[in-house]
Amino acid sequence: MANRHANTIADELEDMILDGTFADNDRLDEVQLAKRFSVSRTPIREALQRLTQAGLVELIPRRGAFVRQPGAIELIEMFEVMAELEAASARFAAMRMTDAALDELNAANGKCMKAMQERDADSYYRENERFHHIIYAQSGNSFLEAEAKRLHRRLKPFRRLQLRLRGRLRQSMSEHESILEALTNGDPDMAAKVTRQHVAVQGEKFHHLIATLKIAAE
Incomplete structure (x- = not known):
């Protein structure tokens, strides 16, 4: 169930990054996203990992996840x-x-x-x-x-x-x-x-x- 949530969340975050809801270099806060999607932080972390693999998010140690829009x-x-x-x-x-x-x-x-x-x-x-x-x-x-x-x-x-x-x-x-x-x-x-x-x-x-x-x- 957690994986399904993570995949759905990742798809929605993809759309929001690509349509400009989240701009380049915006920080994606796990706590705020968990509230937004009414889930725990675990599927949020999994979704962010997937977006990192896709190159839409950069995870910076001790700073968090940031939107990376390819040019x-x-x-x-x-x-x-x-x-x-x-x-x-x-x-x-x-x-x-x-x-x-x-x-x-x-x-x-x-x-x-x-x-x-x-x-x-x-x-x-x-x-x-x-x-x-x-x-x-x-x-x-x-x-x-x-x-x-x-x-x-x-x-x-x-x-x-x-x-x-x-x-x-x-x-x-x-x-x-x-x-x-x-x-x-x-x-x-x-x-x-x-x-x-x-x-x-x-x-x-x-x-x-x-x-x-x-x-x-x-």
Whole structure:
């Protein structure tokens, strides 16, 4: 139960950091947050740890937790690298993927479709994350898989948030279909190309979303 609370709190804090409710360098006080969410300090600490892993919070010894908003250039650079890591994973997976893993990928994509039809962006993200992690694992390269997962975790708040843009779920599903087709056909070049485009557009959509949030806040 505590973990579920921590995950929910972390998601809400992510939203508040990204929409400007908490500004860069704001201190996140555990006691005040515990009161705000009507929980003990334990799930607050777990939520802050998750946000630290995502790079949105910095824990400074003897001072506490502080909001760290990545700059636009830093985000662009991270999405550029993520797109290449994903493309490499898909390229290798197209050559090495097992039939069982392909079935698993199709199942994850089917759940993405259901979430899209229900307009449930958060459920879509969870299944989308599983979709991508299967591809990392099927690359057959454990170093690449670890690096892709690490950066995926770092970009999670931004990848999750951009799915809320109007029309993005449907667009993402269309991109998934192209990735699945390339992997099914065992086409490494096409798999890399469409996967790279899929991730690169997430960075573009995120910048649109941040602009929308700022306008709403004003």
